[in-house]
Amino acid sequence: xxxxxxxxxxxxxxxxxxxxxxxxxxxxxxxxxxxxxxxxxxxxxxxxxxxxxxxxxxxxxxxxxxxxxxxxxxxxxxxxxxxxxxxxxxxxxxxxxxxxxxxxxxxxxxxxxxxxxxxxxxxxxxxxxxxxxxxxxxx
Amino acid sequence: xxxxxxxxxxxxxxxxxxxxxxxxxxxxxxxxxxxxxxxxxxxxxxxxxxxxxxxxxxxxxxxxxxxxxxxxxxxxxxxxxxxxxxxxxxxxxxxxxxxxxxxxxxxxxxxxxxxxxxxxxxxxxxxxxxxxxxxxxxx
Amino acid sequence: xxxxxxxxxxxxxxxxxxxxxxxxxxxxxxxxxxxxxxxxxxxxxxxxxxxxxxxxxxxxxxxxxxxxxxxxxxxxxxxxxxxxxxxxxxxxxxxxxxxxxxxxxxxxxxxxxxxxxxxxxxxxxxxxxxxxxxxxxxx
Amino acid sequence: xxxxxxxxxxxxxxxxxxxxxxxxxxxxxxxxxxxxxxxxxxxxxxxxxxxxxxxxxxxxxxxxxxxxxxxxxxxxxxxxxxxxxxxxxxxxxxxxxxxxxxxxxxxxxxxxxxxxxxxxxxxxxxxxxxxxxxxxxxx
Numbered sequence: 001x002x003x004x005x006x007x008x009x010x011x012x013x014x015x016x017x018x019x020x021x022x023x024x025x026x027x028x029x030x031x032x033x034x035x036x037x038x039x040x041x042x043x044x045x046x047x048x049x050x051x052x053x054x055x056x057x058x059x060x061x062x063x064x065x066x067x068x069x070x071x072x073x074x075x076x077x078x079x080x081x082x083x084x085x086x087x088x089x090x091x092x093x094x095x096x097x098x099x100x101x102x103x104x105x106x107x108x109x110x111x112x113x114x115x116x117x118x119x120x121x122x123x124x125x126x127x128x129x130x131x132x133x134x135x136x137x138x139x
Numbered sequence: 140x141x142x143x144x145x146x147x148x149x150x151x152x153x154x155x156x157x158x159x160x161x162x163x164x165x166x167x168x169x170x171x172x173x174x175x176x177x178x179x180x181x182x183x184x185x186x187x188x189x190x191x192x193x194x195x196x197x198x199x200x201x202x203x204x205x206x207x208x209x210x211x212x213x214x215x216x217x218x219x220x221x222x223x224x225x226x227x228x229x230x231x232x233x234x235x236x237x238x239x240x241x242x243x244x245x246x247x248x249x250x251x252x253x254x255x256x257x258x259x260x261x262x263x264x265x266x267x268x269x270x271x272x273x274x275x276x277x278x
Numbered sequence: 279x280x281x282x283x284x285x286x287x288x289x290x291x292x293x294x295x296x297x298x299x300x301x302x303x304x305x306x307x308x309x310x311x312x313x314x315x316x317x318x319x320x321x322x323x324x325x326x327x328x329x330x331x332x333x334x335x336x337x338x339x340x341x342x343x344x345x346x347x348x349x350x351x352x353x354x355x356x357x358x359x360x361x362x363x364x365x366x367x368x369x370x371x372x373x374x375x376x377x378x379x380x381x382x383x384x385x386x387x388x389x390x391x392x393x394x395x396x397x398x399x400x401x402x403x404x405x406x407x408x409x410x411x412x413x414x415x416x417x
Numbered sequence: 418x419x420x421x422x423x424x425x426x427x428x429x430x431x432x433x434x435x436x437x438x439x440x441x442x443x444x445x446x447x448x449x450x451x452x453x454x455x456x457x458x459x460x461x462x463x464x465x466x467x468x469x470x471x472x473x474x475x476x477x478x479x480x481x482x483x484x485x486x487x488x489x490x491x492x493x494x495x496x497x498x499x500x501x502x503x504x505x506x507x508x509x510x511x512x513x514x515x516x517x518x519x520x521x522x523x524x525x526x527x528x529x530x531x532x533x534x535x536x537x538x539x540x541x542x543x544x545x546x547x548x549x550x551x552x553x554x555x556x
Contacts, residue, residue: 012452012462013302013445015295017349018255022291023197024166028430031163035429045429046489057207058162063200068258071295072463116157119207151313151323152306152441154434156488161430167291174290184290185350210434211324296533301475302444309441335485336440341478346536394435397485 002081002136004037007098009074020068021075026105027061030093033079034109037091041081043132048113051128055116056089063107067097074098083138087113087125141220141275143176146237148213159207160214165244166200169232172218173248176230180220182271187252190267194255195228202246206236213237222277226252226264280359280414282315285376287352298346299353304383305339308371311357312387315369319359321410326391329406333394334367341385345375352376361416365391365403419498419553421454424491424515437485438492443522444478447510450496451526454508458498460549465530468545472533473506480524484514491515500555504530504542 008029016022038044048054069075075095082090089111095104113122113129125133133139147168155161177183187193208214214234221229228250234243252261252268264272272278286307294300316322326332347353353373360368367389373382391400391407403411411417425446433439455461465471486492492512499507506528512521530539530546542550550556 009452011445012448013294013300016291017293017295017297018194018196019295020196023200024163024170024291027163027166028428031429035426055157057157057159057204059204061162061200061202065196065198068196148313150306151309152433152439155430156432156434156436158434163430167289170290174287296472296474298474301478302441302448305441305444333435335435335437335482337482339440339478339480343474343476346474 002037002041002138004033004040004079005076006033006036007074007076008032010069010071012071015071018068020070023063023065026063026065026095026107029075029077029095029105030061030063030079030091030107030109033077033093034091036077037079037081041132041136043089048126048128049116052113052126053115054113054122054126054128056111057114058109059112060110061107063105065105066103069095069097069104075104076101082108083133085125087123087129089129141176141180141277143172143179143218144215145172145175146213146215147171149208149210151210154210157207159209162202162204165202165204165234165246168214168216168234168244169200169202169218169230169246169248172216172232173230175216176218176220180271180275182228187265187267188255191252191265192254193252193261193265193267195250196253197248198251199249200246202244204244205242208234208236208243214243215240221247222272224264226262226268228268280315280319280416282311282318282357283354284311284314285352285354286310288347288349290349293349296346298348301341301343304341304343304373304385307353307355307373307383308339308341308357308369308385308387311355311371312369314355315357315359319410319414321367326404326406327394330391330404331393332391332400332404332406334389335392336387337390338388339385341383343383344381347373347375347382353382354379360386361411363403365401365407367407419454419458419555421450421457421496422493423450423453424493425449426491427486427488429488432488435485437487440480440482443480443482443512443524446492446494446512446522447478447480447496447508447524447526450494450510451508453494454496454498458549458553460506465543465545466533469530469543470532471530471539471543471545473528474531475526476529477527478524480522482522483520486512486514486521492521493518499525500550502542504540504546506546
């Protein structure tokens with residue numbers, strides 16, 4: 001299973017008037033996790049773009065909130081690659097409090113392959129992603 | 140069916156390097172819609188807080204992206220109240236392009252009732268929400 | 279004097295843990311004002327780009343905060359064009375509370391003309407801006 | 418001279434349609450630097466709040482932009498404490514590209530001491546800040 005874990009400090013500007021991280025910022029945390037995963041395993045936005053001239057827009061996000069993160073804490077972001085035969089990149093996320101390791105939020109994103117010039121979707125698995133899977137022993 | 144529709148201009152700062160609205164901003168658009176709904180029907184954050192001393196945090200969000208919004212366009216945000224017997228507030232959203240009326244994004248949020256002091260959840264329907272439903276002929 | 283005034287509602291996500299609008303969001307309000315000015319007078323980002331292929335990046339911002347805006351209020355954004363012989367676009371801003379009309383923030387931005395392809399600066403007043411000034415009787 | 422330096426990766430969501438970091442995000446970078454300084458030297462928002470029950474809102478920001486940061490780069494944020502006899506906290510910032518060490522942005526913030534309950538300003542140097550200065554041999 002391919003997995004990345006990073007830890008980032010909560011920013012003052014991310015706290016809302018209930019004194020917790022505003023829920024919308026977790027979408028950014030998911031992207032932070034995805035980017036760190038991409039850097040670790042060679043599946044970043046730029047890797048895919050430079051190899052195949054494709055962008056990988058998000059088409060679906062789901063977030064379940066369990067326990068809000070507070071100011072002064074850090075977010076531990078765990079990003080798991082979910083293998084699928086489709087022309088899609090699927091990640092699952094778990095965000096934990098750095099302080100007490102409790103689960104704060106979990107969720108999933110689905111990305112597709114798109115030609116950024118004409119916005120056409122790519123319905124077969126593109127070459128770079130195919131090789132990338134092979135390199136990581138994914139069926 | 141209770142429904143609110145607002146139209147807001149896309150901000151330059153909301154556009155990402157693919158020249159489309161960054162996907163995370165739609166969470167903000169959902170909140171814009173929810174707030175406008177709250178103002179129209181008396182179900183705003185402050186209404187609930189002032190009546191029952193309760194906050195209404197988001198516990199679940201789902202977003203499906205169909206077609207990205209571009210700079211120069213507006214977002215038409217349609218917010219529908221989904222009635223449920225549970226101690227939850229459920230909204231469904233549809234975001235359309237102001238230019239060609241095409242569907243850009245759809246989704247759903249679930250909110251629960253929470254005591255903001257001790258963060259305890261409220262598992263029965265609180266008084267203000269109960270009366271609010273009656274006022275709007277909701278079972 | 280060329281001036282635009284718009285009024286926008288404060289968003290829940292803009293409120294920080296001190297229950298006031300987080301100071302960084304005023305930069306966005308300035309941009310909202312600038313965009314509304316651009317739309318009213320034909321000096322938007324896209325107008326300049328389409329006419330002369332130039333971008334107009336910010337090179338200097340100053341903000342003075344007087345009184346924080348609160349949730350439930352609106353921001354009245356007043357954007358004034360400051361004429362200058364230089365190859366620069368200068369705006370002054372005043373942001374007022376919609377509730378009590380008190381001054382919340384004032385400030386200034388300076389923009390220059392840049393070729394977005396090679397990021398070279400343009401040191402003479404470009405054609406579109408020159409004509410624009412004439413059209414508005416500015417020396 | 419008291420100084421903190423941190424390095425943070427540029428986020429995809431911080432890039433605008435000109436493929437550079439949107440200018441408003443630098444206000445967040447200044448806050449990142451300020452927070453890291455506060456952690457290193459014991460002058461964080463919570464330190465001051467817990468000691469003297471005071472908040473330290475920003476009343477003035479100035480930013481000068483030199484060279485935009487790009488996606489894939491990091492921001493090196495240098496935060497310098499500027500000593501002053503007034504009841505103010507003054508910081509100067511320099512943001513450099515992690516890649517070529519060129520200066521991207523410089524600026525300054527001024528903060529004052531405020532009672533967060535009634536929003537009254539504190540015009541004399543409060544006890545915690547006075548002791549903090551002594552501890553760091555500042556006149």
